[in-house]
Amino acid sequence: MSGPQTAQLFSLMADVLTAGFSLREGLNFARVMLPKMHQTIADIQNRLAQGIQFAEAMRPFVSVDCFYQIKIAEENGELISVLTNLGNFLAVKVRQQQKIRAVLRYPLGILICLGLLIVAIKQLLLPELSGLGAKQLSIPSIGWSLKICLLVFITGLITISWRFLHQPRLRQLQVACKLPVVGPLLKMYWHYYLSLNLSLLLNSGMQSHDVMKLLQTYESKSLLRQLADQLNNHLRNGAKLDAFVDRYRFIPATFKVFFNKGLSNREIAKDLKVDAQLTYHRLFNRVEGLISLIQPLLFGIIGLGIVGVYLSILLPLYHTIGGLS
Template sequence: MRATEAAQLFSLLADVLSVGFSLREGLNFAHVMLPKQREQIKRIQAHLKQGNAFAIAIKTFVDLDCYYQIKIAEENGELTQVLTNLGNYLAIKQRQQQKIKAALRYPLAILGCLGILMVAIKQAILPELTSFNHTLVHMPVWGWWSLGTCSILLVLVGAGTLWLGHQPRLRRVVIGSYLPIVGPVLKLYWHYYLSLNLGLLLASGLQSRDVLKLLQTYQPESVLRQLADALHRHLNAGRDLGQFVDGYAFLPPTFKVFFNRGATSLQTAKDLKADAHLTYQRLFTHIENLIGLVQPLLFGVIGLAIVGIYLSILLPMYHAIGGLS
């Protein structure tokens, strides 16, 4: 199921559940209103008829982190709110991707034209100047250095991406949180994700230790499971929670306050859910601000490309013309 389709389904289900529909009635309604998703909805309904939970029914259509968010919400009576958040998140994410594509279209077209111009000058004009001057026009040494540096950077980025893809999920999240530009977005997302899910679990009456044991029963590939395992090892070594939070860049410092002040599980759950709500709003505000920077950054790259064309092509042309005189 594509992100757009998931957003439509979750938003529709959240709307009908909020006005009193049961989950089965909501899926019947979605079957009529979303004709392109009828096959997926039929498979979900078949799971429910077999007595499976909605989270199990939707598992094959969403990623693992989304599945656990739905599972936790369903088990704690917050399915409507979480489906609303997921629907909004996926819909906004899709719109933002479209905005980024629209913002990239014009600058990339200009960069393409500059590339064609560079090739045309090198292939058509410089050979003519060389024939007049009887000396070969070479790319400056610094031009070759720049080309080599860019090539090495591309190789390093490609190798780093391949290496990162083979790392455990938790390590990928940690590394991603240190990256420029996208790092702050990832931190806000995981801040929201963890605050909401921990808040829902604690609101069900579980104590912190019980939540930790529950998370350790999740699939090994999930961030919640890997984080719970790491915390279990950390606490067994006699270290405190504050050190653990400080050791992971994507964990919010507010966790040290919420879990160390001796409040009841219900009060901590209330604080975590309020924190998740505020972080959810900050996340999308931050993403919108980043999208606004895309075009200015690309136009800066275009400016550097134009300067590079002048220095790497027009200067050799100047020297060649100087040789004619």
């Protein structure tokens, strides 16, 4: 399913379940309200009819992280709240993507026009000015040395990307969190994701070691599984939890506070849930702030390009007028 479709389905299912519908009734209602997803919902219903849980029925249609979030919620009686959160989160994500496209549309159109203008000036205007005796101020072309450097850069980028994609997911996230702009957003998202899921598990009455054992049963490409494996090895070597939290950039430092206060698991779960909600709002505000910076930056680049184009026209004209006088 696409992002907008997933957001629509989760939000609708949360609403009908809150209204007292059963899963079967809710999916029947969703097939009527979301005709474009008729076949997908029918497939989910067929899987449920075979005795499969809702999370497992959704598994082919959602990401791994989304699947485990639904699975944890379903097993701990929090399906409605988590579907609501997922629906809201995905809906906001879709709106922000649409907003980015809208913000980029006008500046990119101007950049394309500016590029065409530069080509026209270089191919048509500058040769004419040169014929009039002007000292031509040509728009620099890409030399062989620059082409070679560009080729080496692209080759290196492809190699690094290939190696990155073949790393374990935990390692990928560690590297991605170091990137400018994207890194802080990833850290906030995983702060929210880990806090929310741990709050659900601990609120169910499970002990910390039981949570770790449960996460180790998840599939190997799940980040929760990889984290649980690393934490298990870390604790078996006699190391402390604080050191493990410090090792990974995307694990929030607040975990050290929550798990060292001597609170009960349900109290920790409550703190984690509040922490997740606050982090979600911070993430939303940060993304909105970055989106608002896109147009000013692009218009700044466009402004520099326009200045360059004017100089490429006016300076040869100045030399031409000087030569005629």
